[in-house]
Amino acid sequence: MLVSGHLNGRLASRLCVQLAIGEAKGQRYSRAIPPPPPLETVMHNRIEWAKHAPEAYKAMVGLEQALVKSGLESSLLELVRLRASQINGCAYCVNLHANDARKAGETEARLQTLSVWRETAYFTPRERAALAWVESLTRLPERGAPQDDYEALQGYFEPAEVANLTLAIATINAWNRFGVGFAMVPA
Numbered sequence: 001m002l003v004s005g006h007l008n009g010r011l012a013s014r015l016c017v018q019l020a021i022g023e024a025k026g027q028r029y030s031r032a033i034p035p036p037p038p039l040e041t042v043m044h045n046r047i048e049w050a051k052h053a054p055e056a057y058k059a060m061v062g063l064e065q066a067l068v069k070s071g072l073e074s075s076l077l078e079l080v081r082l083r084a085s086q087i088n089g090c091a092y093c094v095n096l097h098a099n100d101a102r103k104a105g106e107t108e109a110r111l112q113t114l115s116v117w118r119e120t121a122y123f124t125p126r127e128r129a130a131l132a133w134v135e136s137l138t139r140l141p142e143r144g145a146p147q148d149d150y151e152a153l154q155g156y157f158e159p160a161e162v163a164n165l166t167l168a169i170a171t172i173n174a175w176n177r178f179g180v181g182f183a184m185v186p187a
Contacts, residue, residue, distance in 0.1 A: 043184065043185045043186070043187050044182065044184060045182070045183035046183050046184075049182050060175065060178075063171045064171065067164065067167060067168050070161075070164035070167070071160075072161060072164055072165060072168065074104045075101065076127060076130060077168055078100050078104055078106065079101065079106075079110075079127060079130070079131065080130060080134050080165065080169060081093065081100075081168070082097040082101055082111070084134050084138045084169060085172065085176060086114065086115050087134075087135065088173065088176035088177075089180060090175075090179045091185050091186060092184045092186050093179060096186070107122075114131075117131050125155075126156040128152075129149075129153050129155070129156050129157070130156075130157075130165055132149045133149050133150070133153055133165060133169065137169045137170070
């Protein structure tokens, strides 16, 4: 099933750090971030960037570790990661974060309609504000960061949460650029 776009006629994807998630919906991350995914879980169509730029990979993992400690719910973080990955056409991350969202207790109905979240009643007002912010920051050249989307966050997120949500969006977009750029796909 094609969930994401194509890059030069090939299915595009990206590498992302897998985070261990508790079984209950809304449970916060509680374990350490593992090393890059084993080679059997990802096909490298170009280079293994983490192997060739280990300090950059470490820096990216550091951003993920900050998110683990941010206080944002794991289920919300996975929706953010999955939606940005859908927009960016990252097959590897769409697969990874859909699976991680399921482990966090996400329902199939919500996962299947995430790309059309505005058309459903499945998402809470807090999630809707976060998803609008994801779309704005992921599509910066198209829409900028509309004041309305920013203001919608104010009713559902404290300033520190807005900062960490924005970090989550920036981080997944960076991971997406590595995966799409290096044409990584799930094995």
